[in-house]
Amino acid sequence: MRDAYTEQLDSVFDDLAGICRRVETAVESATTALMTGDPTIAQEVISADAEIDRMREEVEETCFSLLSLQQPVAGDLRTVVAALRMVSELERMGDLSVHVAKIARLRVPDVAVPEQVRPTVARMAQVARTMVGQVSTVITSRDVEAAIALGKADEEMDQLRRTSFSELLGDDWHHGVEAAVDIALLGRYYERIADHAVSIANRVIFVVTGHNPSTVDA
Numbered sequence: 001m002r003d004a005y006t007e008q009l010d011s012v013f014d015d016l017a018g019i020c021r022r023v024e025t026a027v028e029s030a031t032t033a034l035m036t037g038d039p040t041i042a043q044e045v046i047s048a049d050a051e052i053d054r055m056r057e058e059v060e061e062t063c064f065s066l067l068s069l070q071q072p073v074a075g076d077l078r079t080v081v082a083a084l085r086m087v088s089e090l091e092r093m094g095d096l097s098v099h100v101a102k103i104a105r106l107r108v109p110d111v112a113v114p115e116q117v118r119p120t121v122a123r124m125a126q127v128a129r130t131m132v133g134q135v136s137t138v139i140t141s142r143d144v145e146a147a148i149a150l151g152k153a154d155e156e157m158d159q160l161r162r163t164s165f166s167e168l169l170g171d172d173w174h175h176g177v178e179a180a181v182d183i184a185l186l187g188r189y190y191e192r193i194a195d196h197a198v199s200i201a202n203r204v205i206f207v208v209t210g211h212n213p214s215t216v217d218a
Contacts, residue, residue: 008062008066009066009076009079009080011062012059012062012063012066012079012080012083013079013083013139013140013142014140015055015058015059015062016059016083016086016087016090016139017136017139017140018055019052019055019056019059019087019090019091019094020090020132020135020136020139020200021136022048022051022052022055022094023052023090023093023094023097023132024129024132024133024136025048026045026048026049026052026093026094026097026098027093027097027100027125027128027129027132027193028129029041029044029045029048029097029101030042030045030097030098030100030101030104031100031122031125031129033045033100033101033104033105034100034101034103034104034111034112034113034121034125034186035111035113035118035121035122036111037104037107037108037109037110037111037112038104039104039105039108041101041104042101042102042104042105042108043101043105045097045098045100045101046098046101046102046105049094049095049097049098052090052091052094053091053094056087056088056090056091059083059084059087060084060087063080063083063084063087066080067080075207075210078206078207078210079207082203082204082206082207085203086139086200086203086204089196089199089200090196090200092192092196093132093193093196093197096189096190096192096193096196097189097193099185099189100186100189100190103182103185103186107182112179112182112186113182113183113186114175114179114183116167116172116173116175117164117167117168117183120160120163120164120167121164121183121186121187121190123160124157124160124161124164124186124187124190124191125190127153127156127157127160127190127194128157128190128193128194128197130153131150131153131154131157131193131194131197131198132193132197134146134149134150134153134197134201135150135197135200135201138150138200138201138204139200139204142204142207142208144204144205144208144209146201147201147202147204147205148201148205148213150197150198150201151198151201153194154194154195154197154198157190157191157194158191160187161187161188161190161191164183164184164186164187165184165187167183168180168183168184
């Protein structure tokens with residue numbers, strides 16, 4: 001009986017890692033749509049989000065079942081509660097990818113990102129995608145050191161966000177208000193993906209050590 005229970009707990013983390021891999025694909029594809037102005041890819045990202053939502057529901061159902069039937073305590077309870085919070089954050093990361101894809105689709109046949117800021121936005125997208133991929137590894141391995149290292153990548157994202165603001169507020173910005181709003185929103189979306197990645201990593205630390213890092217979101 002205990003073996004089956006342990007397998008259920010482990011399967012929850014396997015499912016979380018699976019959702020994370022789908023989110024990584026969503027971030028990558030949404031960025032491709034953004035940089036190329038491809039409405040087909042943008043729509044694929046938007047449509048695929050339903051599968052992430054479905055997977056979230058399955059994880060939640062498993063967690064609620066464990067809570068009601070197994071009444072976990074101590075470390076097991078910590079794992080189930082953390083999983084419920086993590087799956088919610090993963091879903092939000094998927095939603096943010098959809099927001100990126102919607103900006104891409106909205107500006108078709110044009111490309112939403114002006115050439116002037118493409119390097120900054122492209123780097124933000126790359127950092128976000130890399131962090132999501134690292135989170136998948138952290139969830140699977142429950143590697144505390146790897147989880148801690150994610151915070152350093154988030155520092156780069158914060159700097160890129162400041163750079164994007166400087167670019168769109170500079171005297172040489174000639175792309176209009178609409179493009180400025182797009183870039184401001186895109187910066188926010190990629191930044192939030194990174195923030196959620198760090199938060200999930202911190203929850204893994206909590207599962208493994210029983211201690212909440214000071215940077216865990218309330």
